[in-house]
Amino acid sequence: MRLCRTCAAMACGAVVEAHAHGFGARYDLPLPLSLYLCGAALVVVLSCVMLALLVRARPGHSRGPSIDLLRIPAMRFLAAPPVIAAIRVAAVALYVLLLAAGFFGNHNPFHNIVPITVWALWWVGLAYFSALVGDLWRVANPLETLFAQAERVYARIRPGRRLSLGVDVPRWIEAWPAVALYVGFLWMEMVWDASDVPAAIAAAMLVYSALTWTGMWIFGREAWLRHGEALSMLFGVLARFSPTSIRLEDRRIVEWKLRPYAVGLLASDPLPASEIMLVVAILAAVSFDGFLETPAWAAVSDALPGGAAGGGLLRTAGLLAAPLLFLAVYLLFCRLIAWSGSGKRRAEAPSARRVAGLFVLTLVPIAIAYQVAHYLSFLVTAGQYAIGLVSDPFGSGWNLFGTANHMVRPNIIDARLVWLISMGAIVAGHVAALYLGHLLALREFRDPRAVSRSQWPMLVLMVSYTMLSLWIIAQPIVNSR
Numbered sequence: 001m002r003l004c005r006t007c008a009a010m011a012c013g014a015v016v017e018a019h020a021h022g023f024g025a026r027y028d029l030p031l032p033l034s035l036y037l038c039g040a041a042l043v044v045v046l047s048c049v050m051l052a053l054l055v056r057a058r059p060g061h062s063r064g065p066s067i068d069l070l071r072i073p074a075m076r077f078l079a080a081p082p083v084i085a086a087i088r089v090a091a092v093a094l095y096v097l098l099l100a101a102g103f104f105g106n107h108n109p110f111h112n113i114v115p116i117t118v119w120a121l122w123w124v125g126l127a128y129f130s131a132l133v134g135d136l137w138r139v140a141n142p143l144e145t146l147f148a149q150a151e152r153v154y155a156r157i158r159p160g161r162r163l164s165l166g167v168d169v170p171r172w173i174e175a176w177p178a179v180a181l182y183v184g185f186l187w188m189e190m191v192w193d194a195s196d197v198p199a200a201i202a203a204a205m206l207v208y209s210a211l212t213w214t215g216m217w218i219f220g221r222e223a224w225l226r227h228g229e230a231l232s233m234l235f236g237v238l239a240r241f242s243p244t245s246i247r248l249e250d251r252r253i254v255e256w257k258l259r260p261y262a263v264g265l266l267a268s269d270p271l272p273a274s275e276i277m278l279v280v281a282i283l284a285a286v287s288f289d290g291f292l293e294t295p296a297w298a299a300v301s302d303a304l305p306g307g308a309a310g311g312g313l314l315r316t317a318g319l320l321a322a323p324l325l326f327l328a329v330y331l332l333f334c335r336l337i338a339w340s341g342s343g344k345r346r347a348e349a350p351s352a353r354r355v356a357g358l359f360v361l362t363l364v365p366i367a368i369a370y371q372v373a374h375y376l377s378f379l380v381t382a383g384q385y386a387i388g389l390v391s392d393p394f395g396s397g398w399n400l401f402g403t404a405n406h407m408v409r410p411n412i413i414d415a416r417l418v419w420l421i422s423m424g425a426i427v428a429g430h431v432a433a434l435y436l437g438h439l440l441a442l443r444e445f446r447d448p449r450a451v452s453r454s455q456w457p458m459l460v461l462m463v464s465y466t467m468l469s470l471w472i473i474a475q476p477i478v479n480s481r
Contacts (some may be wrong), residue, residue, distance in 0.1 A: 036474075048462075120382035186281075245259055281322055285319075338352040340453040365429045368429060
């Protein structure tokens with residue numbers, strides 16, 4: 001998005017066009033990039049060997065140890081209905097503020113709170129929070145809160161009647177509406193020329209709100225949250241990695257547990273096709289967004305006739321093709337995993353379809369790692385602008401909290417630090433994916449030899465993707481102008 005590019009340029013003090021997540025000055029790696037790629041691949045290979053040698057106990061279908069947070073007085077207070085209600089009111093107030101600032105505030109994206117709040121604090125920051133802390137969106141979702149309140153008012157006006165029509169969601173629909181809407185969000189982020197225009201963002205928020213409320217009216221609030229509300233599904237997938245799990249009944253927290261990281265990704269039952277596509281699309285999106293900043297993409301884009309329009313069409317085509325390409329590669333390796341693990345007992349081995357549905361969640365740590373590697377510099381830079389905008393959300397010259405003149409530190413995070421964090425995050429994400437895959441293989445394949453054979457295709461996939469991811473991340477850092 002253009003806001004990303006502008007943030008990067010301003011963070012570097014650059015006056016020329018910069019990559020969206022790149023840097024104004026070239027960073028010379030102390031070693032050739034090829035050595036970093038080979039070293040990272042070697043770490044992944046050694047991790048796989050250690051898993052094969054040290055982790056042999058077949059895990060059960062339980063989610064492992066957990067602590068009931070509701071037994072702790074301080075946590076029980078945070079989960080109390082008045083506190084949750086206050087969080088929801090604050091989320092609704094922020095939603096209304098963004099709409100008002102978008103339509104009536106300053107049109108400059110750096111003097112209006114909307115673009116930075118939506119793309120940095122919400123799209124990126126809430127994704128980080130969901131993965132590292134817990135599913136806040138499930139509790140605070142302002143669209144659900146407003147519709148639930150409308151249901152209460154309607155029930156008082158017409159006792160015994162429901163606001164929703166309660167139409168049953170056809171089984172074939174699954175979560176495909178959420179997948180389509182998520183791709184729409186990606187298009188807005190990566191292609192849409194108005195992605196940093198406050199009024200356009202506010203209008204898009206209203207359109208998405210109308211679609212969400214229409215779905216809730218037709219199918220019911222809970223049903224649409226499970227099938228069509230893209231944000232609930234997106235943040236819910238990322239929150240499976242988090243150390244907390246939450247269960248709500250009648251919009252009240254009835255269960256809140258602390259658990260080890262990533263155990264929520266050990267699926268007991270295969271995911272349906274639409275949710276497989278959603279997870280693959282999450283992974284493909286961050287990889288494609290990173291690839292947009294490489295010299296290889298710039299060369300292709302520059303050679304394409306049609307100027308900005310041609311570039312937009314190319315990005316749209318790439319955005320649609322990337323998830324399909326990732327899905328094809330993933331399904332191929334799932335077939336290889338099923339075939340490799342079957343051995344002579346093919347009748348006892350899980351099918352490729354079951355493998356695809358179970359193992360797809362093991363890709364989530366990689367997606368989270370790439371989110372950290374790709375968006376961290378943008379979040380840190382944009383977040384500093386947000387401090388000033390809190391005091392002047394409309395860009396009208398206010399200074400409500402005395403932070404309007406907050407000094408932005410452009411070099412708070414440099415290319416060297418970003419490279420080190422990116423490299424560590426990507427390697428850690430792939431090792432975590434291998435670990436989860438190994439646990440699932442132990443559970444699905446009875447023969448220890450079958451377990452080992454089944455992990456060879458996964459290892460090849462992880463090594464290849466580790467090297468590709470690091471190469472993509474390195475391009476804006478080592479090739480900046």
